[in-house]
Amino acid sequence: MLLKNKNAIITGTNRGIGRAMVEAFAANGATVWAHARKETEEFMGDMEQLAIKYQVEIIPIFFELTDYEAMKQSVKKIMSSKIPVDILVNNAGITYNALFQMSTEDNLRKQFEVNFFSVFLLTQYISKLMTRNKKGSIVNISSSAALDGNSGKSVYGASKAAVICMTNSIAAELGTSGIRANCIAPGITETDMLATMPTDVVKLAIETSDLRRGGRPSEIADTAVFLASDLSSYITGQVIRVDGGIK
Amino acid sequence: MLSGKTAVITGCLQGIGRATLDLFAEKGANVFACCQTSSADFVQHLEELSRKYNVKIIPVYFDLLDEAAIKQGVKEIQQAKMHVDVLVNIAGTNIDALFHMVTMEQLRKTFEINFFSQILFTQYITRLMLKQGKGSVINVSSISALDGNIGQLAYSASKGAIISATKTMAQELGPKGIRVNAIAPGVIQTTMTANLPAEAMHRLLSRSDINRVGLPIEVANLIAYLASDMSNFVTGQVIRIDGGIG
Numbered sequence: 001m002l003l004k005n006k007n008a009i010i011t012g013t014n015r016g017i018g019r020a021m022v023e024a025f026a027a028n029g030a031t032v033w034a035h036a037r038k039e040t041e042e043f044m045g046d047m048e049q050l051a052i053k054y055q056v057e058i059i060p061i062f063f064e065l066t067d068y069e070a071m072k073q074s075v076k077k078i079m080s081s082k083i084p085v086d087i088l089v090n091n092a093g094i095t096y097n098a099l100f101q102m103s104t105e106d107n108l109r110k111q112f113e114v115n116f117f118s119v120f121l122l123t124q125y126i127s128k129l130m131t132r133n134k135k136g137s138i139v140n141i142s143s144s145a146a147l148d149g150n151s152g153k154s155v156y157g158a159s160k161a162a163v164i165c166m167t168n169s170i171a172a173e174l175g176t177s178g179i180r181a182n183c184i185a186p187g188i189t190e191t192d193m194l195a196t197m198p199t200d201v202v203k204l205a206i207e208t209s210d211l212r213r214g215g216r217p218s219e220i221a222d223t224a225v226f227l228a229s230d231l232s233s234y235i236t237g238q239v240i241r242v243d244g245g246i247k
Numbered sequence: 248m249l250s251g252k253t254a255v256i257t258g259c260l261q262g263i264g265r266a267t268l269d270l271f272a273e274k275g276a277n278v279f280a281c282c283q284t285s286s287a288d289f290v291q292h293l294e295e296l297s298r299k300y301n302v303k304i305i306p307v308y309f310d311l312l313d314e315a316a317i318k319q320g321v322k323e324i325q326q327a328k329m330h331v332d333v334l335v336n337i338a339g340t341n342i343d344a345l346f347h348m349v350t351m352e353q354l355r356k357t358f359e360i361n362f363f364s365q366i367l368f369t370q371y372i373t374r375l376m377l378k379q380g381k382g383s384v385i386n387v388s389s390i391s392a393l394d395g396n397i398g399q400l401a402y403s404a405s406k407g408a409i410i411s412a413t414k415t416m417a418q419e420l421g422p423k424g425i426r427v428n429a430i431a432p433g434v435i436q437t438t439m440t441a442n443l444p445a446e447a448m449h450r451l452l453s454r455s456d457i458n459r460v461g462l463p464i465e466v467a468n469l470i471a472y473l474a475s476d477m478s479n480f481v482t483g484q485v486i487r488i489d490g491g492i493g
Contacts, residue, residue, distance in 0.1 A: 171491050175456025180491075209423025210482045219480035226472045234433075234465035236456050237491040245483040247423050 002229040004029035007083050009126060009181040011035040011065070014043050016191035017141065020217035021089055022047070024225050026054035033059045033078060035092070043168045065092055065118035075125045084133050087228040088126045090140045090163070095193055097152040108155050115159035120166060127170065133179045138169045139227045141220075144243050147185060151201070160185075164239055171237035180236035182227045187243025188214040192211025210245025249344030250275030253303075253329045255372055257311075257365075258338030260289060262437035263387065266463035266491040267335060267470050268304075272296040274471055276441050277303040279324050279331075283310050290489070299303050303329070311338055311355075311364040321371040333474040334372045334384045336365045339406075346400045354401045361405035366412060373416075374427055380424040385473045386413050388429040390489050397447070406431075410485055426482035428473050433489025435461045456491025 008025050012018035014036040022034050023240060034047050039062045051058040061077070063070035078085065093115045096107045123138060130136030145153040146160035164183050171181040188194065188205055194214070222241045226232055254271050258264030259280040268280050285308050293304040305327060309320035324331065324393055339361045342353045364420070369384060376382030391399045392406035410429050417427040434440055434451050452458055469488050472478055487493055 034347055076415075171456045175491050210417050211426075211480065212422050215480040222477040222479075223481065231468040231472060232307055233468070234457075234461040234488050234490050235469065235486070237493075238487055240481070240486060241484055242478075242480050244480050245417055 001029040002225055002231060003087075006085035006086040006228070007033075008089060008228060009032045009033040009035065009061075009078070009085060011092055011122070012090040013047075014040075016193065017186065017189060017217045017220045019046075019092040021091060021224055022058065022220040023050060023054075024218060024221035025228070026050050026056045026058060028229070029054075029056060029224055030087070030228075031057045031059070031083065033061050035061045035063070035074075037064050037092075038062060068118075068121060071118070071122060072125070073244065075122075079129065085126055085129050086136055087129075088123060088136070088138050089224055089228065090123060091224075092118075093141065093151075093160075095156045095196055097196055097198075098153040098155065099152055100175060103155050111155050111159045112156075112162070115156070116162045116166070116227070121162055123166075123170065127174060127179060129147070130179050131174065134178040136179040137228050137232070138167070138179065139166075139224050140181070140183045141188075142167075142183040142185045142239060144185050144187040144241060147239070147241070148246075152197070166234050167239045175236055180227075182232070182236060183239040184220060184223050184227065185239050185241045185243065186215060187218050187241065187246040189220055190214050190216055205246050206244075208247050209243070213244060215242060215244055248274040248471060248477075249420045252332040252474065253277040253279070253333060254333035254474060255279040255281065255307075255324060255331055255452065256335045256337060257368070262439065263432070263435060263463045263466045266467040267337060267441075269296065269491075270464065270471055271474070272302050272304060274475075275300065275302060276333070276474075277305075277329060279305050279307050279327070281307045281309065281320065283334055283338075284308055293299075296323070304491040310476060311360045312370075314364075314367065317368055318371075321368070324372070325375065330379050331372060331375045331384055332426045333358065334369060334376070334382070335470055335474065336369065336384070336386045339387065341399070341402045343398045345398055345399065349400050353399040357401035357405050358408070361402070362378060362408045362412075365409065369416070373420060377420075377423055378426050381480070382420075383427040383474050384413075384416065384420075384425065384427040385470050386429040388413070388428070388485060390431045390433045390487060390493055393431055393485070393487070394493055413485070414483050421482055424477070426473075428478070428482060429485045430466065430469055431485055431487045432466050433461060433487070433492045435463060451492060452490075454492045455489065459490060461490055
């Protein structure tokens with residue numbers, strides 16, 4: 001129970017790594033604001049059964065990450081609940097594989113809007129709440145693509161690299177206010193996003209990795225729990241690669 | 248978090264090693280607690296841990312400068328017939344000397360304790376881990392290996408060697424189910440930093456985000472994460488634990 005009495009906002013929780021995060025956080029005793037873009041019966045039912053299974057509160061919140069007005073309204077709702085925000089996990093993200101010379105301006109902007117600008121803005125809002133309580137942990141999902149420079153990932157990688165840079169500055173500025181900020185860089189993880197990558201590229205990456213397999217969303221979620229919890233109290237401004245040792 | 252696991256930890260007498268030993272016992276691990284020499288206090292502490300947390304804590308004594316003694320220590324661990332899941336290489340030494348002043352003897356001694364003996368010990372213990380096809384090795388490096396540090400030529404280089412070795416071990420042992428990672432602590436409140444001059448302390452902490460020294464328990468928490476199944480997909484990494492110095 002590493003997150004007992006802690007309240008966490010997690011974005012992009014309807015599937016993939018985000019969904020695994022809600023489960024891992026709930027299993028560790030946290031109250032979770034579970035964000036998704038759209039309200040669906042399926043999502044509501046899923047969150048409800050998790051809440052019952054782990055005996056915690058899971059509060060669904062909905063907004064498009066590129067809709068800043070809707071984001072602001074959701075943050076206002078969180079503020080008015082008077083529940084202190086201890087943890088923010090910026091997980092939601094999109095990818096669109098394209099070689100550098102084939103990347104369109106539209107996809108450049110779209111990926112930066114979702115993967116970086118919305119993360120920047122949401123973190124501005126939530127970190128302000130955290131500084132009032134003089135404590136907090138921000139966990140941002142970057143990517144091995146931000147660090148390694150992979151073919152087809154010039155836009156995605158750049159947007160995720162921007163997240164790293166931003167996170168390190170946040171750590172430097174807000175450290176003395178009791179707020180830690182770190183990134184996780186997943187490698188090959190078994191999610192819908194992986195299906196957008198060429199199979200031969202994925203196969204080679206796995207074959208040349210230390211652990212010879214792709215990662216499970218729950219394995220990324222476990223590191224998020226570690227960084228969100230007090231176990232990592234002396235760790236800030238870091239990027240932890242959870243990638244099975246890909247090269 | 249570590250229940251059912253058996254760990255070998257070196258440097259258990261004080262500082263980070265002691266905090267790691269205590270935390271592992273609390274989290275339910277059995278521990279082969281290695282240190283240089285036996286003492287009544289140490290033995291009593293192990294017995295208390297064992298009683299309090301209902302785990303096996305077995306002392307193993309050897310001098311890292313004595314290859315035969317290391318071999319003997321490994322034999323004792325083998326003879327206990329407990330499967331080893333985790334190895335934490337914590338024991339180390341620091342001899343402060345500026346680059347132009349450091350002697351070859353100081354350099355060699357630092358490398359003997361901080362690097363050569365650890366490689367030998369890890370060779371032995373990971374061979375035991377191969378039998379069950381799963382294991383986690385945690386090596387203690389230092390931010391001085393990554394950043395360099397005035398007066399720490401020998402120390403920083405020996406800790407740098409640990410990093411390269413960690414990545415190579417991770418590549419060779421990964422397919423066999425053994426993860427190998429390193430941690431890079433910053434300024435941690437132990438006997439090793441107790442005599443750090445105020446000016447050096449200030450120089451380091453002024454670069455940090457949270458502006459304080461770290462506690463041994465905070466380092467132990469990171470080690471526990473790397474020892475546990477929470478980090479099952481993490482290998483070949485160097486994780487800084489330094490309050491945001493780097």
